Structure formats: C-alpha cells, structure tokens
Amino acid sequence: MLDTMNVSYDTLIPNNVGLSNDRRVLKALEKWHPGYINWWKDLGPEGFQDSLVYLRTAVSVDPKGWAKFDHVRMPDYRWGILLAPQVEGRTIPCGEHYGEPVWQEVPGEYRALLRRLIVIQGDTEPASVEQQRHLGKTAPSLYDMRNLFQVNVEEGRHLWAMVYLLHKYFGTDGREEADDLLNRRSGSEDAPRLLGAFNEQTPDWLSFFMFTYFTDRDGKMQLESLAQSGFDPLSRTCRFMLTEEAHHMFVGETGVGRVIERTCQRMNEAGITDPTDINAVRELGVIDLPTIQKKANLHYTLSLDLFGAEVSTNAANSFNWGLKGRYREHKLEDDHQLKDATYPVLEFRDGQIERTDAPAISAINMRLRDDYSDDARGGVKRWNQILAKHNIDFELTLPHEGFNRQIGTFAGAPITPSGEVVTAEEWQKRRDEWLPNSADGDFVHSLMKPVWEPGKFADWIAPPKVGIDSQSGDFEYVKIHMA
Amino acid sequence: MSALFKQHLIDPELCIRCHTCEDACTIGAITHDDVNVVVDAQKCNGCLDCIAPCPTGSIDNWRVVDQAYTLEEQLGWMELPEQQVFSAVEEQESSISEEEAGDEAIAALLAEAHSGAGGRVRAPESAAKPMVNLYSRKKPAKAVVQGNYRLTAEGEDTDIRHIILDLGGTYFPRLEGQSVGIIPPGVDADGQPHVPRLYSLSSPRDGERPGVNNLSLTVKREEQGLCSNYLCDLQRGEEVQVVGPFGSTFLMPEDPQARLVMICTGTGSAPFRAFTMHRQRTQPQAQDSMLLFFGARSPDSLPYFGPLKKVPDSFLHKHFAFSRMSDQPKAYVQDKLRESADLVANAMSDPHTYLYVCGLKVMEVGVEQALDDIARQHHLEWDTVRARMREEGRYHVETY
Numbered sequence: 001m002l003d004t005m006n007v008s009y010d011t012l013i014p015n016n017v018g019l020s021n022d023r024r025v026l027k028a029l030e031k032w033h034p035g036y037i038n039w040w041k042d043l044g045p046e047g048f049q050d051s052l053v054y055l056r057t058a059v060s061v062d063p064k065g066w067a068k069f070d071h072v073r074m075p076d077y078r079w080g081i082l083l084a085p086q087v088e089g090r091t092i093p094c095g096e097h098y099g100e101p102v103w104q105e106v107p108g109e110y111r112a113l114l115r116r117l118i119v120i121q122g123d124t125e126p127a128s129v130e131q132q133r134h135l136g137k138t139a140p141s142l143y144d145m146r147n148l149f150q151v152n153v154e155e156g157r158h159l160w161a162m163v164y165l166l167h168k169y170f171g172t173d174g175r176e177e178a179d180d181l182l183n184r185r186s187g188s189e190d191a192p193r194l195l196g197a198f199n200e201q202t203p204d205w206l207s208f209f210m211f212t213y214f215t216d217r218d219g220k221m222q223l224e225s226l227a228q229s230g231f232d233p234l235s236r237t238c239r240f241m242l243t244e245e246a247h248h249m250f251v252g253e254t255g256v257g258r259v260i261e262r263t264c265q266r267m268n269e270a271g272i273t274d275p276t277d278i279n280a281v282r283e284l285g286v287i288d289l290p291t292i293q294k295k296a297n298l299h300y301t302l303s304l305d306l307f308g309a310e311v312s313t314n315a316a317n318s319f320n321w322g323l324k325g326r327y328r329e330h331k332l333e334d335d336h337q338l339k340d341a342t343y344p345v346l347e348f349r350d351g352q353i354e355r356t357d358a359p360a361i362s363a364i365n366m367r368l369r370d371d372y373s374d375d376a377r378g379g380v381k382r383w384n385q386i387l388a389k390h391n392i393d394f395e396l397t398l399p400h401e402g403f404n405r406q407i408g409t410f411a412g413a414p415i416t417p418s419g420e421v422v423t424a425e426e427w428q429k430r431r432d433e434w435l436p437n438s439a440d441g442d443f444v445h446s447l448m449k450p451v452w453e454p455g456k457f458a459d460w461i462a463p464p465k466v467g468i469d470s471q472s473g474d475f476e477y478v479k480i481h482m483a
Numbered sequence: 484m485s486a487l488f489k490q491h492l493i494d495p496e497l498c499i500r501c502h503t504c505e506d507a508c509t510i511g512a513i514t515h516d517d518v519n520v521v522v523d524a525q526k527c528n529g530c531l532d533c534i535a536p537c538p539t540g541s542i543d544n545w546r547v548v549d550q551a552y553t554l555e556e557q558l559g560w561m562e563l564p565e566q567q568v569f570s571a572v573e574e575q576e577s578s579i580s581e582e583e584a585g586d587e588a589i590a591a592l593l594a595e596a597h598s599g600a601g602g603r604v605r606a607p608e609s610a611a612k613p614m615v616n617l618y619s620r621k622k623p624a625k626a627v628v629q630g631n632y633r634l635t636a637e638g639e640d641t642d643i644r645h646i647i648l649d650l651g652g653t654y655f656p657r658l659e660g661q662s663v664g665i666i667p668p669g670v671d672a673d674g675q676p677h678v679p680r681l682y683s684l685s686s687p688r689d690g691e692r693p694g695v696n697n698l699s700l701t702v703k704r705e706e707q708g709l710c711s712n713y714l715c716d717l718q719r720g721e722e723v724q725v726v727g728p729f730g731s732t733f734l735m736p737e738d739p740q741a742r743l744v745m746i747c748t749g750t751g752s753a754p755f756r757a758f759t760m761h762r763q764r765t766q767p768q769a770q771d772s773m774l775l776f777f778g779a780r781s782p783d784s785l786p787y788f789g790p791l792k793k794v795p796d797s798f799l800h801k802h803f804a805f806s807r808m809s810d811q812p813k814a815y816v817q818d819k820l821r822e823s824a825d826l827v828a829n830a831m832s833d834p835h836t837y838l839y840v841c842g843l844k845v846m847e848v849g850v851e852q853a854l855d856d857i858a859r860q861h862h863l864e865w866d867t868v869r870a871r872m873r874e875e876g877r878y879h880v881e882t883y
Contacts, residue, residue: 062594088871239506242503243536246501246503246536249501250538253499254497254499378500378518381518465497466497466539470543
C-alpha cells in the first residue's frame with residue numbers, strides 16, 4: 001500500500017515536465033494525490049486492488065521508455081505526467097491566429113473556454129473507470145482482465161494529465177476543477193459525469209468491447225482535435241495520450257472481432273447456416289450476430305451524441321480561436337481559417353432528412369463526427385472479413401446517423417438504422433429489432449462467467465492471435481489475490 | 484539473384500490502423516490507405532522505434548526476401564504472405580535471421596550510450612541509409628581475424644589494439660559510426676552464451692582498403708574484461724562471431740558542405756577514424772571541414788597518433804590534449820576546446836556543422852561545460868543551439 005505520508009513525489013510521479021523544479025505544482029499534486037488514491041480504491045476495479053497485473057507503464061515519452069511491462073499492484077501503478085516533446089517553432093495551426101507562435105501560457109481571453117475543454121476531457125477519464133469497475137469479476141480470461149485493467153490505469157493517467165494542466169495553468173479555479181473531477185460519479189443522481197454516454201452502465205464484456213471500440217474512439221477524435229491546439233501544453237499532453245489510446249482501440253476492435261470469430265466457429269461446427277436463427281445459435285453458448293449488431297447500433301449512436309450539435313457556435317469559437325483543430329489539421333490543405341468554406345450538414349426538418357451546406361466553421365463538430373464515422377467503419381470492415389472467412393452470410397453495418405439520437409438535429413427523430421423516417425409509433429414498436437432489449441441483456445449476462453486459469457478462455461470468445469508483449473499463451477497476466 | 488534481406492512488414496490481420504507507428508517513425512517510412520498501414524522498404528532503416536508503441540504486435544513482422552514487397556502489394560493484403568522458401572545455400576550465404584527483429588539488450592545499450600545528447604537524436608539528413616540488426620545472436624556472421632596490432636607504445640599501461648576482421652563473402656553492409664557486437668566464446672555463470680559486447684567500427688563502409696570486405700575495431704584491454712581480453716589476444720586466422728550492425732543515428736552526413744567537429748578520448752576515436760577515412764576517399768580535396776579534439780594521457784597512449792599526424796591539418800584540423808606529460812601542465816579536451824573558442828563558436832553558428840562526442844562517460848560534463856562557456860562568451864545559448872542541432876541531426880553523443 002502507498003504510504004502517502006512518506007512518498008517521494010519526485011520519483012513517484014514519472015514526469016518530463018520538470019516537476020522537481022516546480023514546487024508549486026508539485027505541492028498541489030501532492031495534495032491532490034491522496035484523494036486520487038482514495039477514489040481509485042473506492043471506484044477503481046472492484047476486488048483486484050491487491051492482484052499483480054502485467055501492466056505497461058510509461059516512464060518516458062521516447063519509444064524505448066514508454067512501454068515497460070511488469071507485474072504491479074494497480075494502486076502502486078506509477079501514474080505519470082508525460083508530454084510529447086516540444087516541437088520547436090510550432091505555430092497555431094488554425095483559426096484567426098493561424099501561423100502565430102503557439103502559446104506556452106493560457107491566453108487570457110480564452111481562459112474560460114480552454115478550461116472547459118480540459119475539464120470535459122478530464123471528466124471522461126475517471127468516468128469510464130467507474131463504469132467498468134465490476135467487470136473484472138466476470139473476465140473471460142486473464143488476458144482480457146489484464147487488458148481491462150490496462151485501459152483503466154491509463155484512463156487514470158489521462159486524468160492525471162488533465163489535472164496537471166489545471167494545476168499548472170489555471171490557479172485556484174483549476175485546483176477546484178481538479179477536485180471536482182474526483183467528486184462527480186458516473187450514473188450519480190446528484191453529481192453525474194458531464195457527458196451522457198459516461199453515465200451509462202457497462203454491464204457485460206461485449207458492452208465493454210463495444211465501448212472501447214466506439215466510445216473510446218470518440219475520445220481518440222477529441223484528443224486528435226485537442227492535439228492540434230494552439231495552447232502547446234495541451235497539444236503535447238494529448239499527443240502522448242493518443243499513443244496510449246491506441247491500446248484501447250485495440251482492445252475494442254479485437255475484442256468484438258474475437259466474439260464474432262467464436263460465434264462463426266461454433267455455428268460452422270454445429271452446421272448452422274442461418275445467422276438469424278437466434279435461439280439455435282444461443283444454445284451453442286455464443287452470442288448471435290443480430291445481438292452483436294444491436295449492441296453496435298447502441299454504442300455507435302451513443303458515441304455520436306458525444307460530438308454535440310452538428311452546428312455549434314462553441315465549436316466554431318474553439319476552432320477560430322485556435323484552441324481545437326480539425327482531425328489531422330496539419331495534414332489538411334486549405335486556408336485553415338475556413339473563411340468562405342462550407343460543409344454539408346444533415347438536418348431533420350419537417351419530418352425529412354435534408355442535406356444543406358453550412359458555413360464550415362460552425363460545422364466543426366459535424367466534420368469531426370464524419371471523420372469518426374469513417375474511422376469506425378474501418379473496424380466494421382475487418383469484422384465482416386472474419387464473417388466472410390468463415391462463409392457466414394451476414395454483414396455488420398453502422399446505422400444511419402439519425403438513428404437513436406438524443407443530441408443535435410436528430411434528437412428523438414423516428415429514423416430507422418437504414419435511414420428511413422417512420423412514425424414514432426412504428427419506431428417504438430420496432431425498437432427491439434434494432435437495439436438490445438432486456439432479454440438480450442439477460443442472455444449476454446448469462447454467459448459472463450469468470451475464466452481465470454492462465455491460457456484458458458470463456459467459450460463465447462476466441463483467444464487472441466498474439467499475446468501482450470509477445471507473451472506465450474499460458475502467461476499469467478494477472479496474479480489474482482482477492483482483496 | 485539479388486541478396487536476401489529482412490523486410491519489415493505489418494500484419495494486416497492484427498493491425499487496427501491506429502497510426503501510432505506512423506507517428507513514431509521519424510523518417511516517414513510508414514504510410515497507409517483506407518485499409519492497410521504499410522512500411523516502405525526503400526525508406527525503413529530498421530531503427531525499431533515503431534515496435535514498442537504498437538498496441539497490437541502487428542508491427543513486429545519480418546520476411547526474408549530477395550525482392551522487397553512494394554507498397555502497392557502490401558496495401559492489397561488481407562493477411563501476411565507466407566515466408567518464401569529459399570535454398571539452404573542461399574540462406575547460408577545471406578545468413579539472415581528471421582527469429583528476432585533486434586536485440587533489446589543492445590538497443591538499450593545504444594540508447595544509454597546516446598543519452599548524453601540530452602534528448603531524442605536523429606541521423607543527419609544527408610546520411611546514407613543504415614542497415615541494422617542483420618545478424619543476431621542466434622545467427623551471427625562469422626569473420627576471420629586478419630590482423631591484430633597494438634596501437635599504444637610497448638611499455639605503456641594502456642593496451643589499445645587495432646583489430647581487422649575479414650568478412651569474406653558475407654554480406655554485411657555497414658556505415659561509419661555504426662557498431663557491431665562481438666560474442667565472446669563460452670557460457671556465463673548461468674550456462675547461457677555470453678551477450679555480445681558492442682564496439683564502434685573504426686573502418687569506413689568499404690573496408691580498410693577500398694573494396695575489401697573487412698572491418699576494424701579499436702579495442703582497449705580492460706583488466707577482467709571478458710570480451711576485450713578475448714579480442715586483444717586474438718591471433719590471425721581465428722574465427723569471430725559478429726552481430727549487427729547496430730545504430731541508426733550516430734552517422735556522418737554525406738553533404739559535401741558539412742563541417743565535422745569531433746571530440747573524443749581513447750577508443751572513442753574509432754568512429755572518427757572511419758569518418759576521416761570516408762571523407763578522404765569521397766572528398767580528398769576538402770579543406771578546413773573537419774576539426775578533431777582528441778584527449779589521451781600521452782602521445783604513446785593515443786591510438787592512431789602516428790597515422791593521424793600524417794593527415795594534413797588543412798584536411799583534418801587536430802587538437803591533441805595530453806593529461807600525463809611530465810613537461811606540460813595537464814590538458815583535457817575541454818581545455819583544447821576553450822583554447823579554440825572562436826573556431827568552436829563559429830562552428831556552432833554554422834548550420835552545416837555536425838558535432839560528435841565519443842569516449843568515456845566522464846568526459847561529457849567537462850565538454851558540455853566548455854561548450855556552454857564558449858557559447859555564452861559569444862552571446863549564444865548552448866541549450867538552444869544544442870536542441871536545434873540535435874533536432875536537425877547535427878549533435879551526437881556516444882559515451883560509455
């Protein structure tokens with residue numbers, strides 16, 4: 001256990017921000033740290049705080065130093081503050097300050113919006129740890145359990161990264177915001193997390209894989225746009241976080257892929273050729289493909305809501321002020337100010353879906369969401385390759401962006417996954433065709449039995465093709481010691 | 484047929500297209516389309532910087548080929564191709580290993596040796612493309628001792644040797660500034676074969692004499708040193724196991740305008756001998772473009788003192804610092820740097836200057852201080868100058 005009284009913070013917090021020479025911030029973090037550890041113990045992975053987990057720890061940002069693997073207890077994980085190296089001569093990549101040198105300090109006039117952006121990003125990090133805290137107990141293998149915990153500790157590190165920025169650059173308000181990040185709770189009535197998808201439950205492992213695939217991918221896109229920020233410390237922070245975020249995408253994409261793979265294998269073994277014969281497939285103890293499609297529909301649409309309204313003044317300001325760029329802004333070839341540019345935006349008006357051209361600068365959210373959808377489609381294509389390889393006649397798709405939405409122009413619109421507008425009654429009547437219902441949830445839940453023997457996997461999921469850190473198949477990724 | 488080599492490939496079945504490798508690659512060797520992320524064999528230098536950040540392990544794939552898979556071929560893949568079968572003779576001739584991408588222990592050693600640069604280092608932009616990790620511990624190259632000459636005077640305490648290894652017909656591409664590993668025979672206390680020890684090449688890429696497939700090492704005999712004693716005692720004709728080559732940043736620029744400032748002690752002179760010889764062969768007419776600061780106890784213990792003296796000062800401007808001369812006050816390389824402050828400061832401000840430090844770790848502090856002082860006297864800030872030089876592949880440290 002950590003002795004917070006005698007901790008040498010200088011060595012405890014791996015950092016490349018010169019923490020030992022910054023007494024003020026070091027002191028602020030020292031004060032924040034015990035609260036963080038308490039939060040981790042109360043709301044981090046339940047029941048595994050004393051287990052030894054084979055984790056990757058970043059101790060520096062160069063390729064040789066950021067992937068050190070070892071068995072550690074999660075509360076002893078070295079949450080560090082690591083920023084990608086400063087790029088000399090970097091200039092503001094977009095908006096009215098385009099081409100000016102980036103800011104090393106917070107520009108006064110944008111302080112409030114910048115703080116808001118950091119707080120929203122920061123709030124999602126502990127939220128997902130809270131959402132996933134019960135999953136360890138039903139892990140389908142030690143490999144998967146380890147991946148879950150790796151995602152969790154890295155979300156914790158991302159919280160640290162945002163908290164560092166708040167402490168370092170935002171004075172008293174920053175400190176208060178940092179404290180509040182530990183006070184809000186996912187799903188709480190009184191103090192919920194700031195964004196809707198982060199107050200939903202993650203009840204089972206298929207949901208976890210879908211969440212890391214779809215919702216963490218929203219996180220990736222947000223980080224990508226913040227990595228373009230003219231506020232250089234934020235950009236550098238996010239650039240390094242993206243390197244870690246890639247692992248979360250990996251867990252999601254391969255997790256869903258392995259579920260599909262196992263379903264295909266079992267169907268072929270049993271000679272079932274009709275993927276919609278749900279009962280027959282479920283009797284094999286694997287998850288039927290229509291249910292996987294429904295889960296994807298749910299998580300994809302919840303994640304689309306995270307991008308906010310299609311047309312947004314806040315988003316326009318963030319871009320114009322150089323606080324947030326577009327996806328891969330530095331690789332785009334235009335004026336980077338969007339002075340006269342337009343962008344096609346979908347609108348739901350008078351019961352119709354219409355495409356109109358909006359000023360590109362106010363459609364920043366829409367554009368990022370489109371980039372997100374393109375990115376998300378890549379994995380779906382891979383999943384379909386697995387189906388094709390097993391000769392299973394089924395195709396997974398992403399639903400229309402108007403389907404099942406709560407935020408933006410499509411909020412509450414009765415649109416089917418294929419993009420057809422129907423009546424509200426019909427939509428309600430057919431809801432269970434498209435989204436998981438409680439029976440689907442119960443079935444998936446019934447499969448969630450822990451498999452903790454090294455090298456063994458639950459029967460509803462295929463083993464991975466390669467181990468983490470090239471470890472062999474029977475490697476003990478988690479040495480379980482129940483608290 | 485052309486020579487076999489090991490091509491770096493990404494497994495499309497495992498890759499999740501997160502592009503982390505692409506961001507980690509400083510030379511733009513990794514690219515992608517909507518479907519696949521691929522490595523350009525024309526650009527990849529095998530530095531392995533992309534391996535650790537990959538979350539999937541898809542990046543760590545290699546195929547021995549006689550002709551590289553093109554980008555177009557790779558972009559069309561759904562899965563990796565099988566390893567082609569080459570005849571045993573061909574494989575033996577090329578002695579390429581498939582089982583490991585590189586040796587982590589060696590990568591760590593090199594990273595430690597380069598840490599004195601104070602940040603991420605890059606190869607000079609105009610440097611030739613190095614090949615690395617061609618021969619591993621499991622399949623080392625075999626070389627035969629062609630010569631073993633003592634460089635320090637008989638009677639001197641220090642025994643430094645120039646050892647020439649003949650590579651025969653073995654394909655072993657190498658560049659000045661790279662290192663090779665030597666595996667001492669026998670096993671360690673755990674019964675395992677010894678790990679290789681690293682030595683900088685002191686010969687240029689095309690051999691001790693142009694077109695001869697041999698290489699040379701500068702080795703100091705260390706008391707209790709397992710490998711150094713093994714090497715220093717080698718007799719002509721003996722066979723040696725060599726791995727490598729290693730190192731993809733401490734390289735010399737090919738740009739004819741480049742000025743080289745080389746600071747070394749003892750066997751740290753090895754890469755600078757190679758640099759100098761390469762320049763002599765490629766730009767014999769060059770003037771005032773190479774500066775050498777070289778420290779040793781005395782002329783008798785300074786490797787290559789005789790041959791160095793024969794190189795005209797107009798080609799290689801030499802400053803020797805001797806710390807154990809009975810008739811002179813002690814002088815170290817940093818003192819010689821200070822004596823030539825104007826010259827050094829002028830070089831610092833020149834965007835064509837490449838600065839190299841090589842030798843024992845203990846020399847770093849003194850050299851850094853001298854450079855810092857010189858910069859300040861000339862209204863420059865060394866930290867800033869150094870950061871820019873490093874970023875542009877113009878500042879290199881290799882100390883051990």
